[in-house]
Amino acid sequence: MTRIAYLGPAGTFTEQATRRWAVERGADLPTGTGPDAQPEPSVPAAVEALRSGRADAAVVPFENSVEGSVPATLQALLQVGDDVRIVGEVLVEVQFSLLVRPGRADEPVRTVASHPHAFAQTRDWLDARLPGARQVPESSTAAAAQAVAEGRYDAAVAAPGAAEAYGLTAAARHIADREGAVTRFVVLRSGAAAPPATGSDRTTLVALIWQNRPGALLELLEQFATRGIDLSRLESRPTGEGLGEYCFWIDADAHLSEPRMREALIGLRRTCRDVRFFGSYPRADGRASVVPAHAGADTYAEALRWVNTLDRGPADAAG
Amino acid sequence: MTRIAYLGPAGTFTEQATRRWAVERGADLPTGTGPDAQPEPSVPAAVEALRSGRADAAVVPFENSVEGSVPATLQALLQVGDDVRIVGEVLVEVQFSLLVRPGRADEPVRTVASHPHAFAQTRDWLDARLPGARQVPESSTAAAAQAVAEGRYDAAVAAPGAAEAYGLTAAARHIADREGAVTRFVVLRSGAAAPPATGSDRTTLVALIWQNRPGALLELLEQFATRGIDLSRLESRPTGEGLGEYCFWIDADAHLSEPRMREALIGLRRTCRDVRFFGSYPRADGRASVVPAHAGADTYAEALRWVNTLDRGPADAAG
Numbered sequence: 001m002t003r004i005a006y007l008g009p010a011g012t013f014t015e016q017a018t019r020r021w022a023v024e025r026g027a028d029l030p031t032g033t034g035p036d037a038q039p040e041p042s043v044p045a046a047v048e049a050l051r052s053g054r055a056d057a058a059v060v061p062f063e064n065s066v067e068g069s070v071p072a073t074l075q076a077l078l079q080v081g082d083d084v085r086i087v088g089e090v091l092v093e094v095q096f097s098l099l100v101r102p103g104r105a106d107e108p109v110r111t112v113a114s115h116p117h118a119f120a121q122t123r124d125w126l127d128a129r130l131p132g133a134r135q136v137p138e139s140s141t142a143a144a145a146q147a148v149a150e151g152r153y154d155a156a157v158a159a160p161g162a163a164e165a166y167g168l169t170a171a172a173r174h175i176a177d178r179e180g181a182v183t184r185f186v187v188l189r190s191g192a193a194a195p196p197a198t199g200s201d202r203t204t205l206v207a208l209i210w211q212n213r214p215g216a217l218l219e220l221l222e223q224f225a226t227r228g229i230d231l232s233r234l235e236s237r238p239t240g241e242g243l244g245e246y247c248f249w250i251d252a253d254a255h256l257s258e259p260r261m262r263e264a265l266i267g268l269r270r271t272c273r274d275v276r277f278f279g280s281y282p283r284a285d286g287r288a289s290v291v292p293a294h295a296g297a298d299t300y301a302e303a304l305r306w307v308n309t310l311d312r313g314p315a316d317a318a319g
Numbered sequence: 320m321t322r323i324a325y326l327g328p329a330g331t332f333t334e335q336a337t338r339r340w341a342v343e344r345g346a347d348l349p350t351g352t353g354p355d356a357q358p359e360p361s362v363p364a365a366v367e368a369l370r371s372g373r374a375d376a377a378v379v380p381f382e383n384s385v386e387g388s389v390p391a392t393l394q395a396l397l398q399v400g401d402d403v404r405i406v407g408e409v410l411v412e413v414q415f416s417l418l419v420r421p422g423r424a425d426e427p428v429r430t431v432a433s434h435p436h437a438f439a440q441t442r443d444w445l446d447a448r449l450p451g452a453r454q455v456p457e458s459s460t461a462a463a464a465q466a467v468a469e470g471r472y473d474a475a476v477a478a479p480g481a482a483e484a485y486g487l488t489a490a491a492r493h494i495a496d497r498e499g500a501v502t503r504f505v506v507l508r509s510g511a512a513a514p515p516a517t518g519s520d521r522t523t524l525v526a527l528i529w530q531n532r533p534g535a536l537l538e539l540l541e542q543f544a545t546r547g548i549d550l551s552r553l554e555s556r557p558t559g560e561g562l563g564e565y566c567f568w569i570d571a572d573a574h575l576s577e578p579r580m581r582e583a584l585i586g587l588r589r590t591c592r593d594v595r596f597f598g599s600y601p602r603a604d605g606r607a608s609v610v611p612a613h614a615g616a617d618t619y620a621e622a623l624r625w626v627n628t629l630d631r632g633p634a635d636a637a638g
Contacts, residue, residue: 193631219545226538226545226586262626263582267545269622270613277629294589303588307581310596312512 005046005055008039011142011158011165015039017090017185018059019161025088025187043072047080050190058188059090065182069235073186074249077278078206078240086204086279087195088187096122096176098130099145099156099168107154109133109171113144114157122157125175130155142166184284194280197255202232202283205265208239208247208274217248223267224252227260228295247274253289256280259300260291324365324374327358330461330477330484334358336409336504337378338480344407344506362391366399369509376406377507383413384501388554392505393568396597397525397559405523405598406514407506415441415495417449418464418475418487426473428452428490432463433476441476444494449474461485503603513575513599520574521551521602524584527558527566527593536567542586543571546579547614566593572608575599578619579610 006018018037038055040046049055060076063069077084096118100107112126113136119126126135136153138144145162147153155171156162163170186204209216224231233251254261257280268275293299325337337356357374359365368374379395382388396403415437419426431445432455438445445454455472457463464481466472474490475481482489505523528535543550552570573580576599587594612618 194629222541222545226541226590256626256629265626265629266619266622269625270618271545299589300585303585306588307575307584310513310575310584 002057003036003038003055004057004059005038005040005049006059007043007046007061008041009140009142009146010037010039011145011162012140013092013094013159013161013183014059014061014185015165016159016161017061017092017183020092021059021088021090021185021187024090043070043076044079047076047084047188050084050188051080056189057087059185060188062089062184062186063233064094064184065180069237069249071237074237075240078247078276082276083190084188085190085192085194086186086281087189087192088281089202089284090185090187091284092183092185094121094176094181094183095160095174096141096157097160097163097170098172098175099148099158099163099166100154100171101148101151102167102169104154105169105171109154111136111153112155112157113138113147113153115139115141115144118144118157121177121181122175124177125172126157129172129175187281194256195282197257197280198282200283200286200288201253201255201280203252203254203256203261203280204278205250205252205268206247206276206278207250207268207272210273211245219271220248220268223264223271227264227267228292229254229260229264230290253283254280254291255289258291259297260295263300321376322355322357322374323376323378324357324359324368325378326362326365326380327360328459328461328465329356329358330464330481331459332411332413332478332480332502333378333380333504334484335478335480336380336411336502339411340378340407340409340504340506343409362389362395363398366395366403366507369403369507370399375508378409378504379507381408381503381505382552383503384499385413385497388556388568390556393556394559397566397595401595402509403507404509404511404513405505405600406508406511407600408521408603409504409506410603411502411504413440413495413500413502414479414493415460415476416479416482416489417491417494418467418477418482418485419473419490420467420470421486421488423473424488424490428473430455430472431474431476432457432466432472434458434460434463437463437476440496440500441494443496444491445476448491448494506600514601516574516576516599517601519602519605519607520572520599522571522573522575522580522599523597524569524571524587525566525595525597526569526587526591529592530564538590539567539587542583542590546583546586547611548573548579548583549609572602573599573610574608577610578616579614582619 007014043060046058050058060073061070109130112133116137118141141158142162144156145158145166148156149166230253235249236246239245239247323337326333362379365377369377379392380389428449431452435456437460460477461481463475464477464485467475468485549572554568555565558564558566
């Protein structure tokens with residue numbers, strides 16, 4: 001049984017991501033009764049469960065298409081040792097359902113509970129459909145669902161997955177005012193080699209550039225550009241060492257096993273104050289990596305053969 | 320005996336370069352009666368002597384600090400096969416002497432012969448010291464010296480080396496109006512591996528970039544910049560394929576055996592339409608190559624070791 005720690009409580013989007021990953025990557029897991037999902041109270045707690053051996057994997061939110069990166073996760077990754085790596089990612093559309101106790105889907109709703117952020121994202125729908133209901137704030141959408149299950153409120157605005165977690169039923173689905181928000185979760189393992197390249201891969205790393213060196217960020221970007229590697233994400237974040245000290249979180253659209261990525265990593269290691277490699281893993285969206293003709297593995301191999309001929313002197317090379 | 324073809328006639332700066340190289344690199348040559356210097360009528364003829372096996376090396380002018388590159392040499396190198404490489408360079412200060420027949424240093428000079436370019440570079444001196452002498456143009460400074468030896472004129476403005484070549488003596492030395500002009504000569508061999516790195520090396524190559532690709536020249540320069548390689552020379556020259564078709568002659572201050580240079584060559588091979596490698600060889604001025612801390616061989620080796628640890632997974636890497 002693969003034990004997966006995740007940012008709880010049960011019924012959140014993170015649990016949804018966890019279950020989806022377990023199903024999609026099921027073939028990679030030991031067979032048995034299925035993944036044992038362990039909700040943890042915080043991102044550091046989920047990472048600690050992984051490190052201590054209480055869990056085989058951990059699933060934590062990484063970034064949201066509306067709100068940006070999740071600082072608690074970035075911080076936890078920076079603080080954890082080199083043994084923890086990202087081995088996969090899961091995209092979950094942020095959706096909300098109106099959850100009620102079974103058999104009460106057609107009953108009037110006088111009280112509706114949720115997290116304030118969820119209320120904010122479903123305001124239009126609530127104003128139109130439940131104009132008279134009293135809105136009660138709870139600490140999480142999952143806590144709101146649990147309160148409904150306990151009979152304290154009539155309904156909860158929560159993640160669809162909370163229905164199953166708390167024995168509720170959806171009186172309405174897709175009630176977010178704005179469609180299409182997506183949260184990206186990462187799957188962490190300890191002591192694991194990178195999953196094999198798939199042709200649709202991502203490498204996550206952090207580079208610390210030398211301060212007081214004009215052009216250092218441009219040099220950093222050139223390390224990727226000269227090797228034909230697209231970056232899908234570049235975010236500066238404080239290092240925590242003081243104001244003005246930044247590191248760069250980078251998602252590069254290539255896999256550690258590709259020559260272009262190896263050469264770029266060598267370049268970063270040479271030129272940056274520090275580099276942390278957090279893993280190469282398949283993209284959840286399956287979008288094929290763009291590999292310019294000048295950056296493919298075959299091109300690298302041919303160029304290397306050519307350079308090696310230069311050593312031997314022209315006469316030998318011809319023979 | 321090493322047979323060296325050079326751009327003649329005897330007594331030119333090229334012969335001076337040839338003899339200097341033979342003396343300076345004497346240890347590299349088979350011992351015997353010394354180099355047999357063969358004057359050739361043109362640069363292509365000197366290269367052909369090398370290719371046909373009539374000569375073991377060829378010395379030709381490459382660039383002049385006043386007049387720039389020597390098109391005949393660049394063209395000959397582009398047309399010759401991959402088996403011809405630059406294995407060394409010689410710098411010769413362009414100096415002029417007033418040469419006369421022995422014993423006539425104090426005789427009046429009524430006629431002075433030289434190449435028109437040499438007259439132009441010694442005009443002030445001639446106007447001041449030989450205001451009444453008739454200036455006779457010849458096809459080369461060496462031809463002028465020969466004519467003096469044959470008694471046809473009283474004096475020649477020629478390279479100092481022409482004195483020995485034609486049995487003349489210098490009535491005056493260092494008569495150029497402008498001091499410090501230098502010509503750089505290159506030594507070519509056929510089928511030779513690059514001489515070992517010395518820490519003061521140069522690599523000469525030609526890159527043909529993709530036309531109609533905005534930013535292609537910048538990409539070319541980045542291939543060197545990201546590897547910490549200085550360029551001491553960059554010159555665009557027509558390819559001969561049509562107007563607007565250019566190639567770039569590059570002197571890079573690094574040696575083929577350095578990891579930074581190998582990686583840059585791989586990058587050029589990947590991204591350029593064509594690359595020609597003309598050799599890595601010691602700089603004549605002995606100036607030490609600038610190797611930034613991030614581009615040294617040790618730094619490359621350490622970075623490569625680091626990247627290789629990423630493959631194995633963190634647990635293995637720690638062990």
